[in-house]
Amino acid sequence: MTKRRMLARAGIAAVGILTLGLMAGCSSDSGSEDAGNTLEKAKESGTITIAVADERPYSWVDDNGEPQGATIAMHKKIFKALGIDDIKVVESDWNSLIPGLNAGRFDVISAGMSILPDRCAKAAFSDPEIMYTTTLMVPEGNPKKLTDLDSVKATDGDVKLAILAGGIEAGYAEDLGITNTVEVDNAQDGMDLVSNGRADAFAMTAISLNWMAENNPDAGVETTDAFVQVIDGVEQIGAGSTVFRKSDKELLEAYNKELEKITSDPDEYMSLVGEYGFTEENLPPEDLTTKQLCEGDLS
DSSP states (O other): OOOOOOOOOOOOOOOOEEEOSOOOTTOOTTOGGGSOOHHHHHHHHTEEEEEEOOBTTTBEEOTTSOEESHHHHHHHHHHHHTTOOEEEEEEEOGGGHHHHHHTTSOSEEEEEEEOOHHHHTTSEEOSOOEEEOEEEEEETTOTTOOOSHHHHHHTTTOSOEEEETTOHHHHHHHHHTOOOEEEESSHHHHHHHHHTTSOSEEEEEHHHHHHHHHHOTTSOEEEOOOBOOEETTEEOOEEEEEEEOTTOHHHHHHHHHHHHHHHTOHHHHHHHHGGGTOOGGGSOOTTOOHHHHHTTOOO
């Protein structure tokens, strides 16, 4: 087994929900407190409903209505091991994911969502699954010569920055005092703003923006080198995981047991996520816990 890498860190992040599959019987419209044992219901029905936010290559729905992406690949394996073979999919704007989860519109969020204290107050996160770095998508040639969010701040408002509504980069921008921003509901809208000249840069996770730039060669965009954002002298650790309702403790515990079999074996991990551009550097370090990240302990 190869040694874990701890290099990759930092980075991700409207109302309306589009159902792309029949809602599973394990979802409840009455919210988390009345949802009952979601794990038991999912096992009985063989079905679980997950939400995605079309953030590639983490998770999306293809033209045939089939879920795709790195987190989807992990979830198919984990839920099958739990006796749940059928995954139904709901597509949602990023900002609507946690509210929709708690409203019982779906059972799990499969979007590589960063573990942050304010989110932990509203929902339960699995053990860390993917480490992040951040990048900027800019017009080809990078006319503003941007390198990171500090370089955006240094322009004193001359750069218009696109950010994902509710995304971790929105928090970075606020903490840095960057005010010339425009919020978008999804990654595609952010790329479109840069491509059309309505924004000078779009900040999001490096793996996502690199994927988009590579798969949209006619968009007229490129990405900067990946970076780890520093706020008040502290490197911002970005680790994403799967999200559950707080009442679904049995489901979370069962999920984490199966997840550990994947994240403890780099070969197994790469067999699931490697085709989507992830590397072993995206594996969380063994000593990083959800509890630390929920408490904001980034030391």
